[in-house]
Amino acid sequence: MKAYKALVTTIFIASIVLLSGCAATPTDPAVMAPVDYEVANKHAHSVFVATGGGEETNAMGMSKVSNADLAAAIEKTIIETRIFEQLVTDGSGDYKLSAYIITLDQPTFGMSFTVKTSIAWRLINTADNSVVWEEVLASQHTTGAGEAFAGVKRLRMATEGAVKANISAALAKLEMLTL
Amino acid sequence: MFKKLLGLALILSAVSGCAVNKAEATLYPDQTLKGVDSIHVVKLAEDERGVDQLVVNKLESLGKTVTSGTKEESPEGVDAVVTYLDKWMWDITMYMIELTVVFSDAENDMPIAKGYSMHTSLTRLSPEEMVDEVITNIYNEEQ
Numbered sequence: 001m002k003a004y005k006a007l008v009t010t011i012f013i014a015s016i017v018l019l020s021g022c023a024a025t026p027t028d029p030a031v032m033a034p035v036d037y038e039v040a041n042k043h044a045h046s047v048f049v050a051t052g053g054g055e056e057t058n059a060m061g062m063s064k065v066s067n068a069d070l071a072a073a074i075e076k077t078i079i080e081t082r083i084f085e086q087l088v089t090d091g092s093g094d095y096k097l098s099a100y101i102i103t104l105d106q107p108t109f110g111m112s113f114t115v116k117t118s119i120a121w122r123l124i125n126t127a128d129n130s131v132v133w134e135e136v137l138a139s140q141h142t143t144g145a146g147e148a149f150a151g152v153k154r155l156r157m158a159t160e161g162a163v164k165a166n167i168s169a170a171l172a173k174l175e176m177l178t179l
Numbered sequence: 180m181f182k183k184l185l186g187l188a189l190i191l192s193a194v195s196g197c198a199v200n201k202a203e204a205t206l207y208p209d210q211t212l213k214g215v216d217s218i219h220v221v222k223l224a225e226d227e228r229g230v231d232q233l234v235v236n237k238l239e240s241l242g243k244t245v246t247s248g249t250k251e252e253s254p255e256g257v258d259a260v261v262t263y264l265d266k267w268m269w270d271i272t273m274y275m276i277e278l279t280v281v282f283s284d285a286e287n288d289m290p291i292a293k294g295y296s297m298h299t300s301l302t303r304l305s306p307e308e309m310v311d312e313v314i315t316n317i318y319n320e321e322q
Contacts (some may be wrong), residue, residue, distance in 0.1 A: 053205065053290075100207060102290050104262060
């Protein structure tokens, strides 16, 4: 009887520990923003950001990238790198920068996690709705086994890294434009 | 009484994550599948289960003219390119847990529409059913 009680208690506590450690947390916009990117060619225009294709994180699932978090990461990037002179949020900017997540390829298990993402970017001149630049950018990031103990954390870090790399790639394209 | 409740809690915690179902489809802003009659399905290099052929079969059943192969083999003038990403899990047998299908403009690779389905073990679908669900949901977004 005592052994049975001890076994049940152990299983119960282990379940709680396991399940709580498996709770996925949303990606962090601050981590996904490549604010250290040094932009060589800045644009003296205002821009607003639109995002899509994102997904909310389910605590029992994997860390996902929501539309709001992607937008926040891009907006923080714009503010910190000053690639555009002004960021507006009411849709009244000279340009509209849209980013739509097409795919977010996340492994289901492993020691190191490599997350791949592809995002469709488009820059539109709002004066005449002409498309100035559009491109699908692919990126990936690997988080090693030693970077975090919990697998869910490694997966979130890899996801954030993949998105950060994608925003960096978009910056590289944007700074080559003549607006 | 406590033991029964504990046992029930353990069982519930074990099975609650085992029946997850998701099915979503998106038509990207200012995009349409109307007029997309010829489609090239890009076969994944890692696809050893013939998922590409299932996608081809489904699109052909909708009256589309479909080819498949590498992206470089895409016929000139094709209306759209379809890519897919399938994920499989093992639970007694292998089953398709997730499927993402993306329709893209053949000229500039920009996305037109995307569909996604996820069914975990207890509610698994056959690969044919997964493909059918995803593509049907995509075309339903057009209506």
